Amino acid sequence: MIEPKKHRFLTTEQAAEKLNVSPNQIRALLKTGELRAIQVGGRGMWRIGISDLEDYIAEAYRRTAERIEAGEIMDDGESNAE
Template sequence: MAQVADELNVKQSLVQGLIRTGELRAFQVGGRGLWRIGRQDVEDYIEQAYRRTAERIVAGDLQDEGGAEDPPRGRAQIRGP
């Protein structure tokens, strides 16, 4: 879970929330709080996030969190076709 939080540049608690709401698929190993998130599940989440963002832009409903004019800086992956 920490690796996914690091990759998405978010807090681990946000990743836990995404799992809890079903936005990010994960499975629990052994019932002792060990969670695993598959690579494809992370990729699927990122792809869905891009789609939702594009839909919000088209709808004129995109608001920055803190009033920033530019998108947040951090690690981003550039994807090809």
């Protein structure tokens, strides 16, 4: 059986689907530089490397763990910073 070809890059819509967020949230992460990507083509379409998305996820886990350790995040997503 032939395996489907794996793509190196994702569109903003594909990245949004993988993170279960809106494409607008992905574009916001791109604008702040929190998520790395490249623009290609004359219309400047964004492409996000799969490894860049995985790096973003790993960094988000690290930051979350730090916030839990510092007592900033409580059970069920409640925040202590209010």
